[in-house]
Amino acid sequence: MHKKPYDQFRSARWFGPDDLRSFGHRSRAMQMGLSREDWEGKPVIAILNTWSELQPCHMHFKDRVAFVKKGVLQAGGMPVEIPVHSLGEQLLKPTAMLYRNMVAMEVEEVLRANPVDGAVLMGGCDKSTPALVMGAVSMGLPFIYLPAGPMLRGNYAGKVLGSGADAWKYWDERRAGHISKEEWQGLEGGIARSYGHCMTMGTASTMTAIAEGLGLCLPGASSIPAPDVNHQRMSAACGRRIVDMVWQDLTPDQIITQSSVANAVTVAMATGCSTNAIIHLIAMARRSGVPLTLDDLDAIGRTTPVIANIRPSGKDYLMEDFFYAGGLPALMKELGDKLDLDAMTVSGRTVGQNIAGATNYNSDVIRSLRNPVYGEGSLAVLKGNLAPDGAVIKPAAMDAKFMTHRGPAMVANSYAELKSIIDDPQADITADHVLILRNAGPQGGPGMPEWGMIPMPQKLLNEGHRDMVRLSDARMSGTSYGACILHVAPEAFVGGPLALIETGDMISLDIPNRRLDVELTEEQLAKRRQNWVPPKPHYERGYGWMFLKHIEQADKGCDFDFLRTEFGASVPEPEIN
Structure with a gap:
């Protein structure tokens, strides 16, 4: 060793x-x-802890860091806990996405500047996983990822609740007058009843599954519910294993390869993943020197069915059920030769060796390839004259009647304008309209907030509708659902075609053929472009100014341009003497 x-x-x-x-x-x-x-003769292990009193997903990390330290000591290492920004999705404004790259930079520099030989990364809530991984990959030290784990199932009045997904569903019912204020408050108190991240297959569960699919977690780590005692044991196991990894010099470049990235994409599609996965996967892969593109993601998605019957793409189950059914190792075993089983992982063993003994204990929770939840992967990439660089939609979680659709645009230039449309019971809108929100992308948001799950207009709710085509350059929560087209690139704020759309323009959506178009000629678009006036930037100083100057578009992963691997020479090790 x-x-x-x-x-x-x-x-x-x-x-x-x-x-x-x-x-x-x-x-x-x-x-x-x-x-x-x-310290003499021992590896020094940094434990990057994203605990915060404003981070409900990571509230148990004070306890878990003690188990990680115990594992490091058991294996003969020296543990040092280092706090980094928590990126709590729920309370951080305007969006945690604005600060993902800041945390990635913090992680890279904390590891580079201090006397550490390896790291355990403690995260789980949406943006914390890609931020920690991106920074640690750029530094290049041996590291292992410890996911926070999903919270327990929600519960109210005999109903099993899924965080996020059921919030959207019941909010529409309340706005339609079907749920009282008292019932709403009961749901509020029952939907998130333990520490841990969302227990639906939202962004948090998606990204921790991706981390395990990349080979960055010990087998099964991403599926363990946060309150389960197995999570404490896994924490200690991560502490023990990172010490061995340092001695073995098992660095991330040996783990994150073209093959492991393809594995991670396949796992993501099979789980019914969050749309956010596309942005973060591209960013993490590019940090690792793997040139992942939207076309690569779509190609894998077309041949990978959804086999995890987990909300919101699935209808019946939550992450706790997924864990009891065998967790991610069982799902990966069902995928079989769709994965590169020879890819190396942080365990020191290959994917094939890791999942050899995995068992699927519930074939309705984790389906076989012959009996999928949805025939293709969770996500589809769209292109056309409205999104030359791409957009994304989640067909597995929408009404199938919108797989092809043609309808007139109704445009909102801001979230305030959007609210005036969706809250107006007399709005001049039909279920055939395509409701558009623009200026909500990486620069326009700023930070590309999760405004893309546009609420159904009050008028349509009153008429009994629960889905319609909605389109934006924003993101949406991974717990969301519906016919929402997202991540339109280039965004409107920088002059993408979305900036030129007017209410009444006909929008054409064709998911089977991966098309998204506005029925305007190039001459008409060019004429409108001549009259387009760029909006003023949101920031004139500080981190926000730097963000707007250097943020890339969604199809490039929203990383900073100066952090690409090809930007320049590697940063040297600090001078000690």
Whole structure:
């Protein structure tokens, strides 16, 4: 196991030399109550903890970090806990997506600047997974990802509730007058009843499944419910394993390859994944030097059926049921030769070795390829003169009658304008309309907020409708559903074709042929473009200014342009002496 000599460890450069600089490092470590026995001959393991009192998904991390430390100590390492930004999706405004890249930069620099040899990344809530992985990949140290785990099933008045998905459903029913204020408050208190991230197949569960699909988690780690004692044991196992990984010099470039990225995309599509997965997958892959594109994602999606019967793409079950059915290892075993079973993982074993003993205990929760929930993958990529660089839709979670659709546009330039349409019971809108929200993309939002799950207009709810085609350059929560076209690129704020659409223009949607068009000629679009006036930027200073100057569009993963692997030479290790 001891492949890498201790004197080649990064931490040994800080603590080992007999010179004045290392004297200072050792004496300051001793100032904290440490002694030579804590670090000599041992890997120093950074535990990046995203705990916060405003992060409900990670409220158990104070306890879990103790188990990670225990595992590191059991394996002969020195654990050091380092806090990083929590990216709590629920309370952080205007959107956690605005700060994903900031956290990725923080992770990369924290690992680079400190005397650490490997890392355990503690995350789970939506943007925390890609942020932690992107930063750690860019740094290149051995690391292992510890998912927060899904919360328990929601419950109210005998109903099993799924976070997010049921909130949207019952909110429409309340607006339609079918649910009282008292019932709504009961749902409010029962839909999220433990720590842990969303227990639907929303963005959080999608991204932790993707992390495991990439080979960055120990087998089964992404499926364990947060309150389950197995999660504590998994935390300790991650601590033990990262020590071995450092000795083995098992770095992320050996794990994240073209094959493992394809595995992760396949897993995502089979789970009925969040639309957000497309942006984060592209960003993580590109950080790893794998040039993943929207076309690659769509190609895998066309041949990968949804086999996880988990809301919102599935109808019946939640993540707790998925865990009891065998979790992600069981789903990956059902996928069989759709995966590259020779891909390496953080366990030191291949995917095939990891899932060899997996068992599917409930074939309705985890379906076979012969009996899928949905015949193609969860997501479809659309292109056309309205989205030259692409848009995304989730056919598995929408009314099938909108697979092809033609209807007039109704355009809102802001969320305030949108609300005036959806809250007006006399609005001049029909179920055939395509309701458009623009200026909500990476720059327009700013940060591309989750406004894309546009609520159904009050008028249509009163008429009994529960779905319609909605279109935006925003994102939507992974727990959402409906015929929502998202991530239109280029976004309206930078002059994409979406900026030129007018109310009444005919919009054509053809999901089988992956088309999204406005029925205007190139000459008509060019004439409108001449009259388009760019909006003023949202920020003139600070992080927001930097974000607007360097953020890439959705089809490129919304990373900063200066963080691409091809941007320049690798950052050197810090000078110690």
